[in-house]
Amino acid sequence: MELFLLAAALVVVAGAGIAAAVLLVRQRRETAGLRAQNAALARGLDLREKELRHLADVRLPELMESLHNPGLRVTDPLHDLDREAPAYGQAMRTVTELFAGSAARVRERADLSAKSTLRAMMRAVQSLANEQQLAISEMQERHDDPDVLEGLLRVDHMNAQLGRRAQATAVLCGSWPGQQRSASSMSDVVRGATSRIRDYLRVNIQGPVNTAVTSRAVEPIVLTLAELLDNAARHSRPDTTVEVNFQSTHNGVAIMIDDAGVAMDAEELGRAADLLSGDASVDIHRLGDPPRVGFAVAGVLAARYGFRVSVDTRSPYGGVRAVVFVPAALLTDVPGERAPEPAAASRPAAQGPAPAAEAGAPATPGGLPKRTRVAVAERPAGAAADAGDEEAPAAPDPGARPPARPARETAAGLGAWQRGTRSGRASAPSDAEGPGIESKDLRP
DSSP, X not given: OHHHHHHHHHHHHHHHHHHHHHHHHHHHHHHHHHHHHHHHHHHHHHHXXXXXXXXXXXXXXXXXXXXXXXXXXXXXXXXXXXXXXXXXXXXXXXXXXXXXXXXXXXXXXXXXXXXXXXXHHXXXXXXXXXXXXXXXXXXXXXXXXXXXXXXXXXXXXXXXXXXXXXXXHHHHTTOOOOEEOOOEEHHHHHHHHHTTSTTGGGEEEOSOOSOEEOHHHHHHHHHHHHHHHHHHHHTXXXXXXXXXXXEEETTEEEEEEEOOSOOOOXXXXXXXXXXXXXXXXXXXXXXTTTTOOHHHHHHHHHHHHTOEEEEEEEOTTSSEEEEEEEEGGGEEOOOOOOOOOOOOOOOOTTSSSOHHHHTTOOBOTTSOBOOOHHHHHHSOTTHHHHXXXXXXXXXXXXXXXXXXXXXXXXXXXXXXXXXXXXXXTOOEEOOOOSTTOOOOOOXX
């Protein structure tokens, strides 16, 4: 009996030990599973925390910057979220897409608002510049004094530069050039552009071609050339020239502008190519301080009117060559010019009407010339002797310095020069804007 009880006790003890062992193994397994689960949760939490910090510190700023610079690449996440945390990765993509869309809309609204404000301001400046131009022109016609006329010409040139800057800014903000022009020869188009820059004396025009630009494209090409010429002059030494050449092709004419300034590196050439292509909208907030609008304006006008501008060629003088290619669709025949009137044949003093009548000078009722102060001041030195004056001046010394040109003749020459340069840029202002109404960087 005792043996039986002992055996039964041993069996119970063994069963209890086995049960305890099973429970211990199960507990260890559960503990290991919990530890692994805790480790995975901790790793996932650490992954999410790192990705969130990386998103805030790196990816979102780069995403914001890429909205202004399309070529900028946004950094990828630190981990393979599609494999390690698919749901979290999808949530991160949703956040970045929402942020990019919101930022793009905010930037677009800010850009449109800024452009609208600038466009309205430039319209007012253009209107004042046009009114000032008319006042200057009237004063130039009214004054004959060479000193006064010289000052008026200087003011007129500065006003032309001011008008070009306002016009370029307005075009960059979505406005039309705002001026109506008639068809002009290629040489007049380049001269008109030259008259709108500060260093116009440094521009050398060579080899004109016998063709003209159509009416709708004259002002856009003039404004584009003015910006490129000003850019070339500003980025080259003041003792060098800016060469302008023409090259006729089978489908248009190329206007080549060469400077002897500083060449552009690869990064600058790439940015210039983007601006000159006119494909993307120009962000006026990223044009520098002061703003460099030359290439941007040229790109906008080229894309709008159908010509091309490039600066990817090196100038033979070590600087930059800018090429404006005008296609045949924008070219026409040179407008006919009025033939000069034949000069009146000279006659002896004893034949025909009196000299005063031939020159249109004032005369008495009997046809005799009437003496005036201006006529006396501008009469040649030998005229008094020919007319029989009692006290004729002595014959001039052959070695003496020739007399100065009369004041009226000098003023007339300055006026003719001014009218010639003004013909390249003078036009009737128009307040209307739109495709049917036509209308003046800098280097990045």
